[in-house]
Amino acid sequence: MNLSPILKSIKELEKAAIKINDQRKEIEASKGWRTWKKYQMKVRDMNDRLMMAERAFTDRDGLLGMTWHKHLVSI
Structure with a gap:
């Protein structure tokens, strides 16, 4: 399994x-x-940038088995 793409994305988000x-x-x-x-x-x-970043972590269909939960980051 190659985790390079996700690690790169995490680094870009951190920057x-x-x-x-x-x-x-x-x-x-x-x-x-x-x-x-x-x-x-x-x-x-x-x-505006913060609002768009937050929206990028949501999905209209929600999480699998929890369609009411629209935010993709769940703790």
């Missing part, structure tokens, strides 16, 4: 998570209304 977390920290570190206004489009972009 993306680190990048967006760094961007979040940059925005949170900015203080004041004028600075916040400067980051308004970055915040919108970040929210």
